[in-house]
Amino acid sequence: MDKRTNAITLHGNPFSLVGKEIKVGDIAPDFSALTTDLKSVSLSDYKRKTILISVFPSIDTGVCALQTKRFNDEAGKLSHIQIINISVDLPFALGRFCAAENINNSISLSDHKNLDFGLKYGFVIEELRLLSRGVVVINAEGIVTYVEYVKEVSEHPDYEKVLKMLK
Numbered sequence: 001m002d003k004r005t006n007a008i009t010l011h012g013n014p015f016s017l018v019g020k021e022i023k024v025g026d027i028a029p030d031f032s033a034l035t036t037d038l039k040s041v042s043l044s045d046y047k048r049k050t051i052l053i054s055v056f057p058s059i060d061t062g063v064c065a066l067q068t069k070r071f072n073d074e075a076g077k078l079s080h081i082q083i084i085n086i087s088v089d090l091p092f093a094l095g096r097f098c099a100a101e102n103i104n105n106s107i108s109l110s111d112h113k114n115l116d117f118g119l120k121y122g123f124v125i126e127e128l129r130l131l132s133r134g135v136v137v138i139n140a141e142g143i144v145t146y147v148e149y150v151k152e153v154s155e156h157p158d159y160e161k162v163l164k165m166l167k
Helices: 062-075 091-100 116-121 159-166
Strands: 003-010 013-018 032-035 040-042 050-055 081-087 107-110 134-138 144-149
Touching: 032 116, 050 062, 050 116, 050 159, 062 081, 062 159, 091 107, 134 159, 144 159
Parallel strands: 050 081, 081 107
Antiparallel strands: 003 013, 032 040, 032 107, 050 134, 134 144
């Protein structure tokens, strides 16, 4: 397993990311995760669409909640984009949050069972068994066109940069 020592920080403390680091130009690896109603879905279920994957540690933190709301709001303006929110939160927690916050323009997935997404895309924080914060964009041909691993997990991704690239 690939390991990037001290690849990110959380509140200034260094942590390691494990899994394959994804790069622009890579063919997006297929992965499986659970929907909020416990159905297994794969990235390949959304082929032939441009996909924005919003990655975060836990929906029950302020930055993660804001990131999910922001991309959900943007999804209403970007009808040609499928937005997928993913964390290791249990499907029930994601479902509760999405229902309470009217997150209905994007899909929320749980990677808690096998870390399939996290390991294939290099977002697993080894010491915490959480996903790090970031964004991945995949074009309709299945090629990664944008990747952001947020270096300080408690900070937001660069919304403007990714949204400008999508428009």
